[in-house]
Amino acid sequence: MPAVDRHNPRPGGRSARVRADVHRAVTELLGEEAESLSIPLVAERAGVAATTVYRRWGDLDSLRTEVAMEVLTADGPVPDTGDTHRDLAIWCEFLVTDIARPERTSFLRTVVGSTKDETGKSHCLDKREIQIDTILRHARERHENPPAHADVMDHVVAPLYFRILFGLGGADVEYARLLVDRLFRGDTGQ
Template sequence: MARRQMVRPGGRSTRVQQAVHDAVRELEAETGRDTLTVPLIAQRAGVTPSTIYRRWGDLKELLSDVAVERLRPDTAPADHGDLSADLTAWAEQFLDEMSSPTGRAYIRDALLGDPDGTNAGQCSAYAAEQIDTIISRASSRGDHPPEVETVLDGVVAPLMYRILFRPEGLNTPYAQGLVTRLLAADGMAAD
C-alpha cells in the first residue's frame, strides 16, 4: 500500500509524524521491537490506529519511515582540510554507524517497508549530500575531486554490499583502502 502524505494547515501532519516516530522509538526502547503493534504505537502517540494505517499503510512501512529518519546524518562531514582525509574520515564513520547492530537494523527496516523504493532513494540521497559537501570543499581548495556518483560507486556501494551480505573482514582498513583506490584511480594522490 502506498503511503499518502497528507498536509494539513497548522502543521498537524508534522506533529502527528513526530508523535508517532517518538512513540515507536520509546516503545522499542522500553519493550523491544518484536512487541510493536500499530494499536500500541497509536495509543502512545495519541492518535487512532486508522491515522497510522492511512499515512503509512502498515507497521513495516512505519518502521521503514522511522529508520530512514534515524539514518539521516546529524551533522555535515568533518573538514580535515584535505580531500583524502575528509573522505577517509567520512567512510570510516559511515562504516562504523551502518555496520553496527543498530545501523543494520535501520537499514533492514528502511528496505523492508519500502515497496516503491522511496526510502532507499532517500538513504542514498543522504550519502550523496554528505559526499557532495566533501567534494565541494575539495573543489573550493583547488582540488579536482571525483564526481559524487564515482564516490558512491567506489566507496559507498562496496561498503553497503559488505555490510548487508559479507560483513566478515569488514573493518576500518577496508574502508580506508576503498578511498585510497578510488582517489588513485581518479588521479588524486591519497595520503
C-alpha cells in the same frame, strides 16, 4: 474562536508529540532488536493508543518506512579539513558507524527498494550523495584533483552498504579507511 482544520494539524502540539513519540519508540525497539515489532508494541512504548497509530500510519510497513526515511536522510557532518583524502576518510568513518547500528541496518533493509522515483532510483542515498558532492566541491575549490563522484559511490559507499545490508560483516571504521585509501591509490580492483 477560529475553526480548527483537522486535516492539516498545526505544527507542534499533540500531533507533533505523538509523531515524535512513535518515531522514538520504533527506533528504540529496532535498536533493541525487538523481533516481534508490532503496532501494539510501538503504541505501548510511545504511550499512545494503538488505534492512534493505526489511524495515522495504517500499518507497520508504512510506519517503518516513514521512520526509516527520516532517520536515513538526516544530515550528517561533512568534514572540511583541507585534504580530500582525510575528509573522505572521516566522513566514511561516520557513515559506517552510523549505518552499522542495528536500528539503522533494519531501517536500510526496510527502505531499500521501497522508495523509488520514476527512473527506478531509490532516494535512500540522496543525502549521502549531497554530502559527497560537498566534499568534492571543497576539494576542487582548494584546486585539488578529487576522485569522481561515481568512483566514491562505487568504490567506497557501495561496498559499505552492501556488507551491512547483506550481513557480510567486516564493515567497520578500519574497512572504511581501507576503501578510501584504495580509492586514492587507484587500487579499486578494476
